[in-house]
Amino acid sequence: MTNLQGIAASSGIAIAKVYRLEAPDLSYSKKDIDQPEQEIKRLHDALDVSKSELEKIKEHTKNTLGDEHAEIFSAHLLVLSDPELIKPIEDKIKAENVNAEAGLDETANMFIDMFKNMDNEYMRERAADIHDVTKRVMAHLLNVTFPDPALINEEVVIVADDLTPSDTAQLNKQYVKGFTTDIGGRTSHSAIMARSLEIPAVVGTKDVTSKAPKDSLIIVDGINGDVIIEPTEEQVNDYKQKQEDFEQKKKEWAKLKDEPTVTAEGDHVELAANIGTPQDVDGVLNNGGEGVGLYRTEFLYMGKSQLPTEEEQFDSYSTVLKQMGDKPVVVRTLDIGGDKELDYLDLPDEMNPFLGYRAIRLCLERDDIFRVQLRALLRASVHGNLKIMFPMIATLDEFRQAKAILDEEKEKLVNEGKEVSETIEVGMMVEIPATAVIARQFAKEVDFFSIGTNDLIQYTMAADRMNERVSYLYQPYNPAILNLINNVIEAAHAEGKWAGMCGEMAGDEIAIPILLSLGLDEFSMSATSILPARTQIRTLSKEDWISYKDELLSKGTSDEVVDFVKEKTQSR
Numbered sequence: 309m310t311n312l313q314g315i316a317a318s319s320g321i322a323i324a325k326v327y328r329l330e331a332p333d334l335s336y337s338k339k340d341i342d343q344p345e346q347e348i349k350r351l352h353d354a355l356d357v358s359k360s361e362l363e364k365i366k367e368h369t370k371n372t373l374g375d376e377h378a379e380i381f382s383a384h385l386l387v388l389s390d391p392e393l394i395k396p397i398e399d400k401i402k403a404e405n406v407n408a409e410a411g412l413d414e415t416a417n418m419f420i421d422m423f424k425n426m427d428n429e430y431m432r433e434r435a436a437d438i439h440d441v442t443k444r445v446m447a448h449l450l451n452v453t454f455p456d457p458a459l460i461n462e463e464v465v466i467v468a469d470d471l472t473p474s475d476t477a478q479l480n481k482q483y484v485k486g487f488t489t490d491i492g493g494r495t496s497h498s499a500i501m502a503r504s505l506e507i508p509a510v511v512g513t514k515d516v517t518s519k520a521p522k523d524s525l526i527i528v529d530g531i532n533g534d535v536i537i538e539p540t541e542e543q544v545n546d547y548k549q550k551q552e553d554f555e556q557k558k559k560e561w562a563k564l565k566d567e568p569t570v571t572a573e574g575d576h577v578e579l580a581a582n583i584g585t586p587q588d589v590d591g592v593l594n595n596g597g598e599g600v601g602l603y604r605t606e607f608l609y610m611g612k613s614q615l616p617t618e619e620e621q622f623d624s625y626s627t628v629l630k631q632m633g634d635k636p637v638v639v640r641t642l643d644i645g646g647d648k649e650l651d652y653l654d655l656p657d658e659m660n661p662f663l664g665y666r667a668i669r670l671c672l673e674r675d676d677i678f679r680v681q682l683r684a685l686l687r688a689s690v691h692g693n694l695k696i697m698f699p700m701i702a703t704l705d706e707f708r709q710a711k712a713i714l715d716e717e718k719e720k721l722v723n724e725g726k727e728v729s730e731t732i733e734v735g736m737m738v739e740i741p742a743t744a745v746i747a748r749q750f751a752k753e754v755d756f757f758s759i760g761t762n763d764l765i766q767y768t769m770a771a772d773r774m775n776e777r778v779s780y781l782y783q784p785y786n787p788a789i790l791n792l793i794n795n796v797i798e799a800a801h802a803e804g805k806w807a808g809m810c811g812e813m814a815g816d817e818i819a820i821p822i823l824l825s826l827g828l829d830e831f832s833m834s835a836t837s838i839l840p841a842r843t844q845i846r847t848l849s850k851e852d853w854i855s856y857k858d859e860l861l862s863k864g865t866s867d868e869v870v871d872f873v874k875e876k877t878q879s880r
Contacts, residue, residue: 309536309537309538309539309540309543310519310520310536310537310538311534311535311536311537312488312513312514312515312516312519312534312535312536312537313513313533313534313535314488314489314510314511314512314513314514314516314533314534314535315492315493315494315499315510315511315512315533316494316510316529316530316531316532316533317492317493317494317499317502317503317509317510317511317530318499318502318503318506318507318508318509318530318834318836319503319508319530319531319554319836320486320506320507320508320530320531320551320554321486321508321527321528321529321530321531321547321550321551321554322465322485322486322507322508322526322527322528322530323465323485323525323526323527323528323544323547323548323551324463324464324465324485324486324525324526325463325464325465325523325524325525325526326464326465326467326520326521326522326523326524326525326526326537327460327464327465327466327467327484327522328455328467328468328517328520328522329455329457329466329467329468329471330455330468330469330517331455332447332450332452332453332454332455333452334443334446334447334450334452336407336409336410336413336446336449336450337409338406338407338409338410339406339407339410340405340406341401341405341406341407342405344401344402344405347401347406347407347408347411348398348401348402348408350408350449351394351397351398351401351408351411351412351445351449353448354408354445354446354448354449355388355394355445357448358388358441358444358445358448359385359388359389361444361454361456361459362381362384362385362388362441362444363381363385364458364459365381365456365458365459365478366381366382366385368458368459368478368480383437383613383614384437384440384441384613386437387437387438387441388441388445393415393416393419393438396415396418396419397411397412397415397416398411400414400415408449409446409449409450412442412445412446412449413442413446416438416439416442419435419438420435420438420439423435423438437613440613456478457478457479457484458478458479458480460479460480460483460484461483462483463483463485464483464484464485465484465485465486465487465488465526465528466479466484466486466487466488467487467488467489467516467517467520467526468487468489468490468517469489469490469491469517470489470490470491470492471487471489471492476502476505479505479507481505481506481507484507485507485508485528486507486508486509486510486528486530487502487507487509487528488509488510488511488513488516488520488526488528488535489509489510489511489512489513489516490512490513490514490515490516490517491511491512491514492511492512493511493512493779493782494511494812499511500582500584500812500834503834503835503836503837505591506591506835506836508528508529508530509528509530510528510529510530510533510534510535512779513535516535516537519537520535520537521537521538524537524538525537525538525539525544526538526539527539527543527544527547529547529550531550531554558839560843561839561840561842561843562839564596564839564842564843564846565594565595565596565839566596567596567842568598569598569841569842569845569846570845570846571824571845571846571848571849571850572846572847572848572849572850573849573850573851575850577824577828577829577830577831577845578598578599578601578808578829578830578831579596579597579598579830579831579832579833579838579841579842579845580592580597580598580599580600580601580602580636580638580808580830580831580832580833581595581597581599581600581601581832581833581834581835581838582600582601582602582603582604582810582832582833582834582835583600583602583603583604583628583835584603584604584607585607585608585624586624586627586628586631588835589627589628589631589632591835591836592632592835592838593631593632594835595835595836595838595839596838596839596842597635597835597838598635599632599635599636599637599638599693599830599832600628600632600635600636600637600638600832601636601638601758601808601809601810601814601830601831601832601833602638602640602758602810602832603625603628603637603638603639603640604640604643605621605624605639605640605641605642605643605681606642606643606644608620608621608624609642609644615677615680617680618680618683618684618687619684621680621681621684621685622684622687622688625639625684625685625688625694626687626688626691626692628692629688629689629691629692629693629694630691630692632692632693633692633693634692634693635692635693636693636695637692637693637694637695638695638696638697638735638758638808638810638832639685639694639695639696639697640697640698640699640737640810641668641671641678641681641682641685641696641697641698641699641710642667642670642671642677642678642681643666643667643699643700644666644667644670662763662766662772663767666700667699667700668698668699668700668701668706668710669700669706671698671710672706672709672710672713675713678710678713679713679717682696682713682714682717683717683720683721686714686717686718686721686726686728686729686732687721687726687728689728689729689732690727690728690729693731694729694732695732695733695734695735695755695756696714696732696733696734696735697734697735697736697737697756697758698710698711698734698735698736698737699736699737699739699760700737700739700740700763701736701737701738701740701743701750702740702742702743703742704749704750704753707736707750707753707754708753711734711753714734733755733756734754734755735754735755735756735757735758736750736754736757736758737758737759737760737810738750738757738758738759738760738764738796739759739760739761739762739763739764739767739811740763740764740767741764741767741768741792744759744764744792744793744795744796745792745795747795747796747798747799747800748799748802748803750799751799751800751802751803751805752803754805755805756800756805756806756807756808757796757797757799757800757805757806757807757808758807758808758809758810758830758832759793759796759807759808759809759810759811760809760810760811761784761789761793761809761811761812761813761814762811762812762813763811764789764792764793764811765782765783765784765786765789765811765813766782768786768788768789768792769781769782769783769786769788769789783866784813784816784818784819784866785818785819785822785866785869785870785873786865786866786869787860787861787862787863787864787865787866787869790822790826790860790861790869791861793809793823793826793828794826794857794861797826797827797828797829798827800829801827806829806830807827807828807829807830808828808829808830808831808832809823809828809830809831809832810832812833812834814828814831814832814833815831815833815834815837815838815840815841817840817841817844818870818873818874820841820844820845820848821848821853821873821876821877822853822860822869822873824845824848824850824853824854825850825853825854825856825857825860826857827854848877852876853876856872856876859872860872860873
């Protein structure tokens with residue numbers, strides 16, 4: 309029995325056997341061979357098995373996550389059937405009398421390098437497809453197990469060094485009862501998606517992959533951040549009881565699903581949800597969400613071999629808007645960069661990508677990509693209550709440029725005879741300290757602010773939120789952060805605008821009374837956090853907390869703020 313402590317990333321208790329999600333070792337030895345036909349047969353056997361797997365994954369992904377996520381596997385299947393790739397591999401095996409592994413690897417790398425350096429964007433995108441599918445074929449040639457989260461068909465807890473957003477998007481919660489990782493934080497994208505999927509998760513354990521044997525029993529406590537490997541029978545029984553208690557608590561929360569979010573004296577605040585795909589909307593509605601405060605559109609672009617088309621994007625945006633009815637849906641334009649990369653875009657390697665070429669900076673330079681997204685959004689706007697916001701805005705000029713491009717595309721659509729809503733609010737994320745400092749200037753031009761605390765905190769504290777060594781500096785309650793947030797909210801209200809928050813801080817039980825005191829209008833969080841937050845807010849007096857505002861903002865440390873909040877909440 310081994311106990312580990314990590315970061316509670318998604319609430320709930322999981323008890324199941326370990327499924328190790330590991331990158332396979334695909335190293336091989338180049339060999340001279342006497343029977344090339346036998347090697348070519350080995351190659352085709354590996355191709356056939358790979359195709360069969362990809363067909364299953366494609367169908368599974370389509371059924372669980374929709375056509376958009378399944379498209380990447382269609383592209384991969386095309387590559388596996390492409391004679392322009394397969395024949396050169398066969399020719400190399402025959403001409404050089406080398407084994408299938410060498411023929412595959414050397415030919416694939418030749419094509420990958422060639423396509424990466426082409427001016428034609430379609431051909432550059434093919435490089436990513438070839439890289440992904442040939443790894444699978446190589447694994448079968450080497451008789452190495454290739455991990456596929458989408459193919460899991462028994463109850464497991466995934467153990468991995470980390471999970472990519474694409475990995476997490478493939479998880480089927482019918483079978484994947486939880487996951488735990490060596491690295492990551494509560495605000496990592498895999499953690500955020502886990503909350504959307506309602507899968508218990510503990511991240512940042514540092515060494516769970518070295519401690520948890522394959523198929524061993526494991527407990528993941530996503531409430532307290534505990535991981536227990538090979539637990540005792542007594543521990544299993546205790547945690548089964550905790551599972552039941554948690555499910556009972558969820559039933560109590562569920563009674564408030566259709567109730568408004570009001571404070572003790574009846575003042576209304578809006579509780580919205582953060583989503584990544586149209587499939588997440590069910591979770592929003594089932595958890596009583598009053599809107600979507602953040603639709604992360606980058607997941608439309610990830611896990612694919614090429615950029616999504618205007619029609620693909622239109623279908624996704626209009627689906628969400630229709631499902632939400634007249635409830636607001638705030639869509640964030642493409643936020644790629646930092647820890648979110650696209651193989652087919654070939655983004656530059658940067659010393660510090662979080663402070664580099666990403667989000668609105670990329671979109672303003674690659675306005676061909678940006679304009680396609682804006683057209684899709686504008687066309688979809690007639691199907692619901694759409695609000696558009698731009699991420700990573702650092703200067704007024706950036707906001708003005710983005711708004712001008714939006715206006716240009718709107719005018720083009722109108723001239724084409726396309727219907728576009730006339731009531732779209734256009735706002736921005738506040739996640740850069742410079743923006744928060746001069747929020748009053750921005751407030752004159754935007755329709756709303758949405759505070760992205762995940763990045764605002766790491767930029768203000770100069771502490772990478774994915775770096776465990778400086779994780780102690782990721783302090784949502786630090787007075788510096790609270791004063792910046794207060795500045796943004798006051799600036800918005802001075803101009804008659806509203807201010808929301810879409811960072812994970814919005815659903816934090818310590819932060820909620822603080823944000824109430826600062827006058828935040830909209831709290832947007834993981835869907836599963838909505839009902840606990842609504843339950844908490846109903847016990848809080850907004851009037852009381854507003855009276856504590858000056859004292860909160862004058863505290864010197866994060867701990868002092870936390871102690872103050874606990875003292876005031878426990879005294880009621």
